[in-house]
Each structure stands twice: as structure tokens, then as C-alpha cells.
Amino acid sequence: MSLDLSREMYYSYAEKKKLIFYPRIQKNLRELYKRKLVAAQEAVQVIKSGDNIVLAFGCGEPPALLEAMARRHHELEEVKVHQMLPIREANYLNPEMAKSFRHVSWFTSGPNRQAVNEGRADFMPGHFHEYPLFFQKYINVDIFMGTVSPMDDRGYFSFGLSVDYTSTAAAQARVIILEVNPNMPRTRGESLIHISEVDFIVENNDPIPEIPIPATTENDKIIGGYIAELVEDGSTLQLGIGSIPNAVADILQHKKNLGIHTEMVTDGMVDLIESGAVTGSKKTLHAGKIIGTFAAGTRRLYDFISDNPLVELYPVSYVNDPYIIGQNYKMVSINATLQIDLLGQCASESIGPRQYSATGGQTDFARGCLRSPGGKGFVALHSTAKNGKFSKIVPVLQKGAVVSCSKNDVDHVVTEFGVAKLRGKTARERALALIAIAHPDFRTELQAAAHKMELI
Ligand code: COA
Numbered sequence: 001m002s003l004d005l006s007r008e009m010y011y012s013y014a015e016k017k018k019l020i021f022y023p024r025i026q027k028n029l030r031e032l033y034k035r036k037l038v039a040a041q042e043a044v045q046v047i048k049s050g051d052n053i054v055l056a057f058g059c060g061e062p063p064a065l066l067e068a069m070a071r072r073h074h075e076l077e078e079v080k081v082h083q084m085l086p087i088r089e090a091n092y093l094n095p096e097m098a099k100s101f102r103h104v105s106w107f108t109s110g111p112n113r114q115a116v117n118e119g120r121a122d123f124m125p126g127h128f129h130e131y132p133l134f135f136q137k138y139i140n141v142d143i144f145m146g147t148v149s150p151m152d153d154r155g156y157f158s159f160g161l162s163v164d165y166t167s168t169a170a171a172q173a174r175v176i177i178l179e180v181n182p183n184m185p186r187t188r189g190e191s192l193i194h195i196s197e198v199d200f201i202v203e204n205n206d207p208i209p210e211i212p213i214p215a216t217t218e219n220d221k222i223i224g225g226y227i228a229e230l231v232e233d234g235s236t237l238q239l240g241i242g243s244i245p246n247a248v249a250d251i252l253q254h255k256k257n258l259g260i261h262t263e264m265v266t267d268g269m270v271d272l273i274e275s276g277a278v279t280g281s282k283k284t285l286h287a288g289k290i291i292g293t294f295a296a297g298t299r300r301l302y303d304f305i306s307d308n309p310l311v312e313l314y315p316v317s318y319v320n321d322p323y324i325i326g327q328n329y330k331m332v333s334i335n336a337t338l339q340i341d342l343l344g345q346c347a348s349e350s351i352g353p354r355q356y357s358a359t360g361g362q363t364d365f366a367r368g369c370l371r372s373p374g375g376k377g378f379v380a381l382h383s384t385a386k387n388g389k390f391s392k393i394v395p396v397l398q399k400g401a402v403v404s405c406s407k408n409d410v411d412h413v414v415t416e417f418g419v420a421k422l423r424g425k426t427a428r429e430r431a432l433a434l435i436a437i438a439h440p441d442f443r444t445e446l447q448a449a450a451h452k453m454e455l456i
Contacts, residue, residue, distance in 0.1 A: 029155040036201045040068035043177045043200040054169040055083040056146025060162025062179035064204040065145045066090045073100040086111040087209045107358035128361040129320035132168035144173035149184040156192040160184040161295040163191045163313040175199045183208045189312030211296045219416040220247035234282035236328040238262040238365045240335035244380040259283035263361040265295035284329040293319040320361045325368020331375040333365035342431040344422045346405040353400025366409040377411035383439035391442035395449035431455040
């Protein structure tokens with residue numbers, strides 16, 4: 001099936017520029033490359049105080065440019081640096097540079113979580129599929145910086161492992177600076193940018209960061225087992241962040257004709273493909289193809305994706321659009337949460353008021369699955385946190401916690417004590433179903449609280 005380019009939400013680089021198939025300059029590409037190639041320190045001279053910079057995220061972040069930018073901290077003020085999910089520690093995030101650089105986090109992780117929670121950086125709420133739209137409607141992009149794979153003979157670089165919002169942010173930017181890295185895989189789908197669009201090129205050959213495969217616990221395996229029982233052959237999968245989705249991938253290896261339409265492409269998916277469980281043959285959208293918007297994992301994953309016609313990465317405004325997700329037959333999404341209340345409201349991104357991650361694509365996929373014929377959404381969590389000290393199923397969410405996924409969008413909830421199907425259940429039935437899968441040590445107090453709230 002071809003892409004539905006007419007839809008308002010699907011803003012791609014190609015659409016915006018109307019140029020990608022007819023680049024302005026066809027000749028002397030190498031000459032042009034040489035003219036645009038500068039040292040990182042020179043490229044970042046273009047940054048002015050007050051600029052809005054958008055960085056590619058995850059494996060796409062440009063470390064040489066970030067380092068060069070941080071070195072200019074004494075000359076700059078109030079530069080806003082927007083990025084989702086940084087992977088590396090970056091000097092510009094240090095407290096002593098806070099006056100020069102104001103980081104705007106679109107998903108907190110190790111390197112920026114502290115800055116956000118100390119008030120030195122800001123947090124941008126939103127659903128992942130809307131992020132490209134933000135760059136078109138609400139945020140003026142002065143400069144885009146990201147890592148790409150080397151230029152091909154026709155003058156195209158690939159955004160590689162990070163297609164997501166990068167192509168749209170680049171299309172909106174006044175200045176585009178690319179960090180060309182031979183270790184960045186070239187990816188298929190819609191991941192290209194032409195040299196005629198680029199202002200400065202910097203070269204770097206740092207290894208692309210690797211994310212270790214999360215260790216799987218016994219409880220992860222039990223949870224994975226419950227989910228696997230409900231995943232039918234021929235389903236199309238999205239697997240989220242964390243150890244549980246990874247355990248599910250392991251357990252699904254005996255299934256048949258699975259497909260993948262996911263936000264993040266992971267190592268667990270390569271195992272599923274290599275085991276023969278994934279063929280994509282039953283997919284109703286992009287049959288036979290693995291569709292994603294970014295990838296993060298080990299070098300094995302990156303090598304698998306590199307120029308592999310089986311894997312196509314598209315902008316997140318397409319991949320995560322619930323309307324698109326819902327066109328997949330038997331769409332299954334598996335995501336994690338930090339805390340859930342007795343109605344099914346998921347606080348997946350904060351621990352109390354403390355920002356831990358972001359909504360990401362959790363609601364995008366939950367809603368997409370609800371639209372999909374035969375679709376099933378799963379929210380998976382361990383029943384307790386901090387070695388059994390706290391129940392993650394609670395009568396009301398911790399004060400200050402934010403709801404990432406609404407009660408109206410949650411379908412199945414799974415812990416190591418079983419599965420609670422919430423869709424189609426009343427508030428009372430939900431509370432009872434969730435108490436039944438809470439850790440036994442907390443069930444009596446949950447029941448008492450539910451009585452007090454007149455829920456049961
Ligand atoms: N109270 C207190 N602390 C809690 C807690 C609770 N209810 N629940 C979890 N924690 C702590 C854990 O102990 C752990 O702390 P540690 O790092 O000090 O050990 C930390 O919070 C993370 O918890 P964990 O359960 O290990 O999370 P995870 O790594 O499996 O990630 C999410 C889970 C929810 C954070 C992650 O899935 C997420 O960000 N989701 C939102 C985005 C999303 O789903 N996108 C989907 C498409 S990819």
C-alpha cells in the first residue's frame with residue numbers, strides 16, 4: 001500500500017521542500033561537499049544568542065557539534081536546545097552553562113533527567129507523532145544539527161537510525177548542519193536529505209552509541225508469557241522501552257507470521273526476525289516490511305538495518321499516527337508504565353512530580369491498537385517497585401504524577417500475577433480486575449481504599 005501523503009498530519013521532508021526528488025544541483029556533488037565541509041568549531045559560529053536549535057536524538061545526536069557548541073558558552077546567551085532522548089552526556093547540560101544554553105527536553109533520560117528535575121532545563125509535553133507538527137506550527141527552528149550517513153553518488157545523506165522528527169525539523173530550519181559519520185547506517189524508507197539543502201558539513205567517525213539489551217528478570221518472563229498467550233499468529237507488533245517488552249520479544253519466537261510496525265526498532269526484533277517468527281506476510285500495511293521511526297540498540301541491530309530493504313524508517317508523524325497504526329490488522333502494542341490507578345490511568349513518565357521520561361508513543365500506539373481490527377493494547381508492569389516496597393497499582397496516583405495514557409485508551413494491563421482486561425469494563429469491574437493482579441501483600445489495602453472511594 002502506498003503512503004497516504006494527502007493527510008494533514010503526515011508532514012514529510014519531501015512534501016515540505018518539494019525538492020527531494022528534483023534537487024537543485026545535480027553536478028559537481030563532490031565539489032559542493034568540499035565547499036560545505038568545515039571544522040565543527042567553524043560550523044557552530046552560525047549559532048546566535050536566543051536561537052532555537054533542534055538536535056536529532058538518540059543515535060542521531062551530533063557529538064562533535066555539541067562539543068564545539070559548548071565551547072562557545074561564554075559568547076552565547078539563552079540558546080534553546082530542543083532534543084528528545086539524549087544518549088550521551090553533553091557539556092552544554094552542565095549547570096555552569098545554564099545561562100548560555102537552555103535545554104528543552106522532549107523525553108528525559110540519563111543525561112538530561114537531572115537538569116529537568118532541577119529546573120535548569122524545560123520539558124515539552126506532547127504525543128510523539130505530533131512532534132514534527134510542533135516544528136511546523138509552534139516552534140521556530142533556527143538551526144538543525146544531526147548525524148547522518150555519508151553522501152551517496154546522487155548527493156543524498158541518510159538520517160540513518162533517527163528519522164522520527166529530524167527530517168521535518170531540518171526542512172523547517174534556517175540553517176542545516178550535518179555531522180557525517182561513516183558508522184551511521186544508511187536506512188531505507190524516507191530518510192534522505194540532499195546536499196543542496198545543507199549549509200555546513202562536519203565529519204566525525206565516533207562509534208554510534210550502543211544501548212545494552214536490558215537484563216530480563218523472572219517476573220519479566222512471567223509477564224511476557226501472559227502476553228504471548230494473547231498474541232495471535234499474524235499479529236503486527238510494537239514493542240516499547242524497558243525490560244518487559246524485551247522479554248516479550250524473546251517469548252514470541254515460537255509464533256508465526258508476525259509483522260512489525262513500531263516506533264523503536266530493537267535488538268529483540270532482530271531475534272524475532274532471525275527466529276522466523278516475523279515474516280510480515282499477514283501485514284495489511286507495508287506487507288513484508290519492518291516499519292519503524294528510529295532504532296536504538298547494539299551494533300548488531302545497526303548492521304542489520306544498514307541498507308536492508310526489509311527495514312523502512314519513516315517520519316514519526318506517519319509511523320505513530322494512530323490512524324495509520326490502526327490500519328494494521330491485529331495490531332499489538334506492548335508498553336510499560338511506572339504506576340497505574342484503579343481506573344487504569346497510567347503514570348508512565350513521572351514518579352510523583354519527578355519527570356522520568358515522556359509520553360513518547362505510548363498513547364499513539366494504545367489508540368492505534370483500539371482502531372485496529374483484532375488489535376490489542378498491553379500495558380505491562382511489575383506489581384511492585386523498590387524491592388517490593390511500593391505497589392505500582394495504587395488507589396490514586398502519587399501526588400504530582402502525570403497521566404501519560406488515559407483510562408479510556410488502556411486495554412489490557414499485565415503484571416506477574418496475571419492480566420486485567422479493562423476495555424468494556426465499568427469503573428468497579430476495573431478496580432476489581434486490577435486488585436486481582438496486584439501483589440498479594442497489597443491487595444487488602446487496595447480493597448479497603450477502593451471501598452473508601454466507593455469504587456467497589
Ligand atoms: N514508585 C517509585 N519508583 C518507581 C516506581 C514507583 N511506582 N515504578 C518504577 N520506579 C523506579 C524503579 O525502581 C526504577 O528505578 P531505578 O532506576 O532506580 O531502579 C525506575 O523507576 C524505572 O522503573 P522501571 O520499572 O525499571 O522502568 P523501565 O526501565 O522498564 O521503563 C518506563 C519504563 C515506563 C519508564 C518506560 O516504559 C517509559 O518511559 N514509557 C513511556 C514512553 C513509552 O512507553 N513509549 C512507548 C514507545 S517506545
